[in-house]
Amino acid sequence: MTKFRFSENNNGIGVTVHEADLSLGLTPSQILQIQELLNRYKVVIFKNQNLNDDQLSEFAFRFGPPFVPDKNFPVLGSQDSGNSIVIVGNQANEYSKSYLGHQEVLPHSDHQWLKCPSSASLLYALDIHLNSAPTVWFDMVQAYNMLDSEIKSIIEEINSITYNPFYRPFGSVSAKYVDRDIDIPPGDTFPHPLVRTHPLTKEKILYLNIAYELDFVGVPYKVGNELFSKLYDHIINLSYKYEHQWHNGDLVFWDNRSTIHYRPSFDSSIRRVLKRVTIAGEMPY
Numbered sequence: 485m486t487k488f489r490f491s492e493n494n495n496g497i498g499v500t501v502h503e504a505d506l507s508l509g510l511t512p513s514q515i516l517q518i519q520e521l522l523n524r525y526k527v528v529i530f531k532n533q534n535l536n537d538d539q540l541s542e543f544a545f546r547f548g549p550p551f552v553p554d555k556n557f558p559v560l561g562s563q564d565s566g567n568s569i570v571i572v573g574n575q576a577n578e579y580s581k582s583y584l585g586h587q588e589v590l591p592h593s594d595h596q597w598l599k600c601p602s603s604a605s606l607l608y609a610l611d612i613h614l615n616s617a618p619t620v621w622f623d624m625v626q627a628y629n630m631l632d633s634e635i636k637s638i639i640e641e642i643n644s645i646t647y648n649p650f651y652r653p654f655g656s657v658s659a660k661y662v663d664r665d666i667d668i669p670p671g672d673t674f675p676h677p678l679v680r681t682h683p684l685t686k687e688k689i690l691y692l693n694i695a696y697e698l699d700f701v702g703v704p705y706k707v708g709n710e711l712f713s714k715l716y717d718h719i720i721n722l723s724y725k726y727e728h729q730w731h732n733g734d735l736v737f738w739d740n741r742s743t744i745h746y747r748p749s750f751d752s753s754i755r756r757v758l759k760r761v762t763i764a765g766e767m768p769y
Protein backbone atom coordinates (compact mmCIF):
# COMPACT_ATOMS: atom_id res chain seq x y z
CA MET A 485 0.00 0.00 0.00
CA THR A 486 1.40 3.41 -0.85
CA LYS A 487 -0.75 6.09 0.74
CA PHE A 488 -3.51 5.92 3.34
CA ARG A 489 -7.11 6.98 2.81
CA PHE A 490 -8.27 9.53 5.35
CA SER A 491 -11.26 11.62 6.29
CA GLU A 492 -11.22 15.03 7.89
CA ASN A 493 -13.33 16.03 10.84
CA ASN A 494 -15.22 19.28 11.25
CA ASN A 495 -13.54 22.66 11.60
CA GLY A 496 -10.25 21.73 9.94
CA ILE A 497 -8.77 20.13 13.08
CA GLY A 498 -8.47 16.33 13.28
CA VAL A 499 -8.20 13.68 10.57
CA THR A 500 -8.88 9.94 10.74
CA VAL A 501 -6.55 7.65 8.80
CA HIS A 502 -8.23 4.49 7.49
CA GLU A 503 -7.02 0.90 7.15
CA ALA A 504 -3.61 1.42 8.67
CA ASP A 505 -1.95 -1.37 10.65
CA LEU A 506 0.92 0.49 12.26
CA SER A 507 2.42 -2.70 13.70
CA LEU A 508 3.61 -3.51 10.15
CA GLY A 509 5.81 -0.41 9.99
CA LEU A 510 5.58 2.38 7.45
CA THR A 511 7.02 3.12 4.04
CA PRO A 512 8.82 6.45 3.52
CA SER A 513 5.88 7.82 1.54
CA GLN A 514 3.48 6.85 4.35
CA ILE A 515 5.69 8.58 6.92
CA LEU A 516 5.73 11.72 4.80
CA GLN A 517 1.97 11.52 4.33
CA ILE A 518 1.35 11.26 8.08
CA GLN A 519 3.67 14.22 8.73
CA GLU A 520 1.75 16.22 6.12
CA LEU A 521 -1.56 15.26 7.73
CA LEU A 522 -0.22 16.29 11.14
CA ASN A 523 0.92 19.66 9.77
CA ARG A 524 -2.42 20.29 8.12
CA TYR A 525 -4.92 18.82 10.59
CA LYS A 526 -2.89 18.95 13.83
CA VAL A 527 -4.48 15.80 15.29
CA VAL A 528 -4.19 12.46 13.45
CA ILE A 529 -6.34 9.52 14.56
CA PHE A 530 -5.74 5.83 13.90
CA LYS A 531 -8.36 3.27 14.98
CA ASN A 532 -8.04 -0.40 16.00
CA GLN A 533 -4.29 -0.59 16.53
CA ASN A 534 -2.54 -3.38 18.36
CA LEU A 535 0.93 -2.19 19.27
CA ASN A 536 3.53 -3.35 21.74
CA ASP A 537 5.87 -0.76 23.29
CA ASP A 538 8.55 -1.25 20.62
CA GLN A 539 6.06 -0.81 17.80
CA LEU A 540 4.57 2.24 19.47
CA SER A 541 7.98 3.90 19.91
CA GLU A 542 9.07 2.89 16.43
CA PHE A 543 6.05 4.64 14.97
CA ALA A 544 6.49 7.75 17.13
CA PHE A 545 10.21 8.24 16.52
CA ARG A 546 9.82 8.35 12.75
CA PHE A 547 8.62 11.88 13.44
CA GLY A 548 11.40 13.05 15.70
CA PRO A 549 13.66 11.90 18.54
CA PRO A 550 12.25 10.92 21.95
CA PHE A 551 11.57 13.68 24.44
CA VAL A 552 13.93 12.91 27.33
CA PRO A 553 13.07 14.63 30.61
CA ASP A 554 15.92 16.49 32.29
CA LYS A 555 16.01 15.45 35.95
CA ASN A 556 16.37 19.09 37.02
CA PHE A 557 13.01 20.04 35.51
CA PRO A 558 10.08 17.83 36.53
CA VAL A 559 7.41 16.78 34.02
CA LEU A 560 4.64 14.17 33.96
CA GLY A 561 6.21 10.76 34.52
CA SER A 562 9.77 12.01 34.97
CA GLN A 563 9.99 9.99 38.19
CA ASP A 564 10.34 6.93 35.93
CA SER A 565 13.57 8.08 34.33
CA GLY A 566 14.71 6.39 31.16
CA ASN A 567 11.27 5.34 29.99
CA SER A 568 9.90 7.30 27.07
CA ILE A 569 6.43 5.78 27.55
CA VAL A 570 4.31 7.31 30.30
CA ILE A 571 1.09 5.76 31.57
CA VAL A 572 -1.79 8.23 31.64
CA GLY A 573 -4.24 6.38 33.80
CA ASN A 574 -6.54 6.69 36.76
CA GLN A 575 -5.79 3.35 38.38
CA ALA A 576 -2.39 1.90 39.19
CA ASN A 577 -2.26 -1.57 37.70
CA GLU A 578 -0.18 -4.10 35.82
CA TYR A 579 1.13 -1.30 33.61
CA SER A 580 3.01 -0.01 36.66
CA LYS A 581 2.40 3.46 37.97
CA SER A 582 -0.37 5.65 36.80
CA TYR A 583 -0.45 9.39 36.37
CA LEU A 584 -3.05 12.09 36.04
CA GLY A 585 -5.81 10.46 38.06
CA HIS A 586 -9.39 11.27 37.14
CA GLN A 587 -9.50 15.01 37.71
CA GLU A 588 -10.01 17.71 35.09
CA VAL A 589 -6.87 18.58 33.10
CA LEU A 590 -7.18 22.19 31.94
CA PRO A 591 -6.22 23.24 28.37
CA HIS A 592 -2.45 23.21 27.96
CA SER A 593 0.43 22.45 25.66
CA ASP A 594 2.81 19.88 27.17
CA HIS A 595 6.11 21.11 28.63
CA GLN A 596 5.56 24.78 27.79
CA TRP A 597 7.58 25.67 30.92
CA LEU A 598 10.75 24.00 29.56
CA LYS A 599 13.47 25.47 27.36
CA CYS A 600 12.59 22.99 24.60
CA PRO A 601 8.95 21.88 24.89
CA SER A 602 7.96 18.70 23.06
CA SER A 603 6.91 19.00 19.42
CA ALA A 604 4.27 16.26 19.37
CA SER A 605 2.82 13.45 21.44
CA LEU A 606 0.81 10.29 21.01
CA LEU A 607 -1.78 8.73 23.27
CA TYR A 608 -2.58 5.07 22.74
CA ALA A 609 -5.77 3.77 24.37
CA LEU A 610 -5.21 0.51 26.24
CA ASP A 611 -8.08 0.08 28.64
CA ILE A 612 -10.98 2.47 28.30
CA HIS A 613 -14.31 1.81 29.96
CA LEU A 614 -17.66 3.35 29.06
CA ASN A 615 -18.26 6.98 30.15
CA SER A 616 -14.65 7.83 30.89
CA ALA A 617 -13.42 11.21 29.64
CA PRO A 618 -12.71 12.33 26.06
CA THR A 619 -9.70 14.50 25.18
CA VAL A 620 -10.31 17.82 23.42
CA TRP A 621 -7.75 19.62 21.25
CA PHE A 622 -7.94 23.37 20.46
CA ASP A 623 -6.52 24.74 17.21
CA MET A 624 -4.16 27.53 18.28
CA VAL A 625 -3.36 28.61 14.71
CA GLN A 626 -7.04 29.46 14.34
CA ALA A 627 -7.00 30.99 17.82
CA TYR A 628 -4.31 33.37 16.52
CA ASN A 629 -6.04 33.97 13.17
CA MET A 630 -9.32 34.90 14.87
CA LEU A 631 -7.78 37.67 16.98
CA ASP A 632 -8.32 41.25 15.87
CA SER A 633 -5.36 43.06 14.35
CA GLU A 634 -4.87 45.34 17.36
CA ILE A 635 -4.38 42.43 19.78
CA LYS A 636 -2.23 40.66 17.20
CA SER A 637 0.16 43.59 17.07
CA ILE A 638 0.31 43.87 20.88
CA ILE A 639 1.04 40.20 21.52
CA GLU A 640 3.52 39.87 18.66
CA GLU A 641 6.20 41.51 20.81
CA ILE A 642 5.46 39.70 24.08
CA ASN A 643 7.30 36.79 25.67
CA SER A 644 5.44 34.74 28.23
CA ILE A 645 6.58 32.61 31.12
CA THR A 646 4.75 29.41 31.99
CA TYR A 647 5.65 28.28 35.52
CA ASN A 648 6.33 24.60 35.96
CA PRO A 649 3.24 23.13 37.71
CA PHE A 650 5.21 20.08 38.89
CA TYR A 651 6.80 22.14 41.68
CA ARG A 652 3.32 22.48 43.15
CA PRO A 653 1.23 19.74 44.79
CA PHE A 654 -0.24 17.58 42.03
CA GLY A 655 -3.47 18.97 40.61
CA SER A 656 -3.35 22.15 42.71
CA VAL A 657 -2.58 24.63 39.90
CA SER A 658 -5.09 26.32 37.64
CA ALA A 659 -4.71 29.21 35.17
CA LYS A 660 -3.45 32.25 37.02
CA TYR A 661 -1.75 35.41 35.88
CA VAL A 662 1.10 35.90 38.35
CA ASP A 663 1.65 39.13 40.24
CA ARG A 664 5.44 39.17 40.59
CA ASP A 665 5.27 41.77 43.35
CA ILE A 666 3.38 39.34 45.55
CA ASP A 667 4.50 35.82 44.70
CA ILE A 668 6.86 34.28 42.16
CA PRO A 669 6.26 30.54 41.66
CA PRO A 670 9.22 28.21 42.24
CA GLY A 671 11.65 26.90 39.63
CA ASP A 672 13.73 28.16 36.72
CA THR A 673 11.80 29.85 33.94
CA PHE A 674 12.13 29.91 30.15
CA PRO A 675 10.28 32.74 28.41
CA HIS A 676 8.84 31.95 24.98
CA PRO A 677 7.12 34.09 22.35
CA LEU A 678 3.39 34.43 22.94
CA VAL A 679 3.08 34.21 19.17
CA ARG A 680 5.29 31.41 17.96
CA THR A 681 5.99 30.23 14.43
CA HIS A 682 5.48 26.66 13.34
CA PRO A 683 8.82 25.45 11.97
CA LEU A 684 7.19 23.27 9.30
CA THR A 685 4.07 25.15 8.24
CA LYS A 686 5.42 28.65 9.02
CA GLU A 687 2.00 29.50 10.53
CA LYS A 688 1.68 31.77 13.54
CA ILE A 689 0.38 30.18 16.71
CA LEU A 690 -1.11 31.69 19.85
CA TYR A 691 1.21 29.92 22.26
CA LEU A 692 -0.68 30.19 25.52
CA ASN A 693 -1.86 27.62 28.00
CA ILE A 694 -4.89 28.26 30.17
CA ALA A 695 -3.96 25.72 32.81
CA TYR A 696 -0.97 26.97 34.77
CA GLU A 697 0.57 30.01 36.41
CA LEU A 698 2.00 32.39 33.85
CA ASP A 699 2.95 35.97 33.14
CA PHE A 700 4.17 38.22 30.36
CA VAL A 701 7.77 39.43 30.61
CA GLY A 702 8.13 43.14 31.44
CA VAL A 703 4.38 43.81 31.30
CA PRO A 704 2.89 45.52 34.39
CA TYR A 705 0.59 43.22 36.37
CA LYS A 706 -2.66 45.05 35.66
CA VAL A 707 -2.06 45.31 31.91
CA GLY A 708 -0.87 41.70 31.67
CA ASN A 709 -3.73 40.36 33.73
CA GLU A 710 -6.31 42.13 31.54
CA LEU A 711 -4.65 40.91 28.37
CA PHE A 712 -4.56 37.38 29.75
CA SER A 713 -8.27 37.38 30.63
CA LYS A 714 -9.14 38.61 27.12
CA LEU A 715 -7.06 35.86 25.56
CA TYR A 716 -8.48 33.31 28.02
CA ASP A 717 -12.07 34.17 27.00
CA HIS A 718 -11.06 34.06 23.36
CA ILE A 719 -9.62 30.54 23.73
CA ILE A 720 -12.50 29.21 25.84
CA ASN A 721 -14.96 30.35 23.16
CA LEU A 722 -12.97 28.99 20.24
CA SER A 723 -15.01 26.74 17.96
CA TYR A 724 -11.97 25.17 16.24
CA LYS A 725 -11.74 22.09 18.44
CA TYR A 726 -11.66 18.34 18.08
CA GLU A 727 -13.13 16.11 20.78
CA HIS A 728 -11.98 12.50 20.78
CA GLN A 729 -14.09 9.80 22.47
CA TRP A 730 -11.66 7.03 23.28
CA HIS A 731 -11.97 3.34 22.36
CA ASN A 732 -9.40 0.64 22.98
CA GLY A 733 -6.82 0.54 20.19
CA ASP A 734 -7.13 4.23 19.27
CA LEU A 735 -3.86 6.01 18.64
CA VAL A 736 -4.01 9.80 18.51
CA PHE A 737 -0.97 11.74 17.33
CA TRP A 738 -1.05 15.48 17.96
CA ASP A 739 0.99 18.55 17.19
CA ASN A 740 1.96 20.00 20.55
CA ARG A 741 3.12 23.28 18.99
CA SER A 742 -0.14 24.24 17.30
CA THR A 743 -2.70 22.82 19.72
CA ILE A 744 -3.56 22.78 23.40
CA HIS A 745 -5.52 19.90 24.92
CA TYR A 746 -8.07 19.42 27.66
CA ARG A 747 -9.69 16.57 29.54
CA PRO A 748 -12.80 16.83 31.73
CA SER A 749 -12.90 15.00 35.05
CA PHE A 750 -14.59 11.62 35.19
CA ASP A 751 -15.81 9.10 37.74
CA SER A 752 -12.77 7.63 39.49
CA SER A 753 -14.26 4.13 39.42
CA ILE A 754 -14.26 4.07 35.58
CA ARG A 755 -11.04 2.65 34.27
CA ARG A 756 -9.18 4.81 31.73
CA VAL A 757 -5.62 3.82 30.84
CA LEU A 758 -3.57 5.18 27.95
CA LYS A 759 0.11 5.18 27.08
CA ARG A 760 1.77 8.42 26.06
CA VAL A 761 4.88 8.79 23.93
CA THR A 762 6.41 12.22 23.42
CA ILE A 763 8.67 13.64 20.74
CA ALA A 764 11.34 16.25 21.42
CA GLY A 765 10.99 19.80 20.15
CA GLU A 766 13.04 22.93 19.58
CA MET A 767 13.19 26.28 21.42
CA PRO A 768 10.06 28.11 20.24
CA TYR A 769 10.54 31.15 17.99
Ligand SMILES: O=C(O)CCC(=O)C(=O)O
Pocket residue numbers: 572584589594607618619745746747760
Ligand atom coordinates in the same frame (compact mmCIF):
# COMPACT_ATOMS: atom_id res chain seq x y z
O1 LIG B 1 -5.90 12.22 29.79
C1 LIG B 1 -5.98 12.92 28.78
O2 LIG B 1 -6.91 12.87 28.00
C2 LIG B 1 -4.90 13.92 28.44
C3 LIG B 1 -3.77 13.91 29.38
C4 LIG B 1 -2.68 14.86 29.00
O3 LIG B 1 -2.78 16.04 29.16
C5 LIG B 1 -1.46 14.32 28.38
O4 LIG B 1 -1.33 13.10 28.26
O5 LIG B 1 -0.61 15.12 28.01
Ligand SMILES: [Fe+2]
Pocket residue numbers: 592593594745
Ligand atom coordinates in the same frame (compact mmCIF):
# COMPACT_ATOMS: atom_id res chain seq x y z
FE1 LIG C 1 -1.00 17.06 28.32
